Amino acid sequence: MTNSQAAISARNLTLTLGSSEAPVDILRGIDLDIALGSTVALLGPSGSGKSSLMAVLSGLERASGGTLTVAGEDFATMDEDALAHARRGRIGIVLQAFHLLPTMTALENVATPMELAGENDAQDRARTELEAVGLGHRLDHYPQQLSGGEQQRVAIARAIAPRPALIFADEPTGNLDAATGHEIVELLFARRAETGATLLVITHDPELAEHCERVLQLADGRVVSDTQSAKSTA
Structure with missing residues (x-):
């Protein structure tokens, strides 16, 4: 895959936090290519480095070394x-805690x-996207007047409305019950399909990962497994 075909291309990506006297290696040499328009799950236990990798790939955190x-x-x-x-405009982010x-x-x-x-047309685009996620009747409601599932729908609308090339979702169902979480997953993937964005989902839930075409397993700051799912050939 050439860089022109990749939404993300990383080589020997590292992230080290802490002081020079007591450095903590979080990411330990990540090599990664993610194709344009693909759906990828980053799976791993707490402490594996998956949220840190998302932070670096989305530009929320600077890498310590490597190319990206x-x-x-x-x-x-x-x-x-x-x-x-x-x-701005290139990357949309959906987080577990909504952050409305x-x-x-x-x-x-x-x-x-x-x-x-x-x-210039921000209000119109926001209204259209909220209608697309089923909240056309809740436009004037404040977060405290919305259920958890509705708040996450607003967060998805906020991430997708600018039509970013990349969408990152970090444990998007982590604060939701199972039924609501399932609805949110279906909605997120439907909106991504509609816009054609590349989607990277960070999760510890294998069921959520199965919705993606490709599953990367992370452990101790390294990619230890890279598999294609049935979605990639469907």
Whole structure:
């Protein structure tokens, strides 16, 4: 796979935290290519480094070493300000804890990031995306007036509305009951299919991982298994 065919390309990617006297190696030489438009699960137990890898791949954390190209941008050489600029519009993130602003309505939570990015039609796009996730009747509700599943639907709408090339989802069902979690997974994959974005899902749940075309197993900061699922040939 060439870089032009890859949404993400990493070589010998490392992340070391802590002090120089007591360094802690979190990522230990990750080599990874993720194809444009693919769905990939990153599976592993707590402490395996999967959330740290997502943070580096999404530009929320700077790698300590190695090379990293994401959505055509050289993330390895950027400082924090440049990474923040590079993420804007290119990368959507869905987190376990929703991270909605409590003083903003559902519509405002989705529209405001696009407005800050200078999008002129942010309100219309936010409304359209909230309708697509089944919340057209909840536009003016605040997070505390929404169920956990509804809050995660708002978070998905917020991530997808700018039409990013890449979507990262870190334990997106972790705060939800099984039935609601299943609905959220189906919705997330349906919206991704509609937009054609590349999706990377971080999870410890093998059932969620089975929705992806490819499953990467992480252990002790390394990729220890890389398998194609039945989805990749369906």
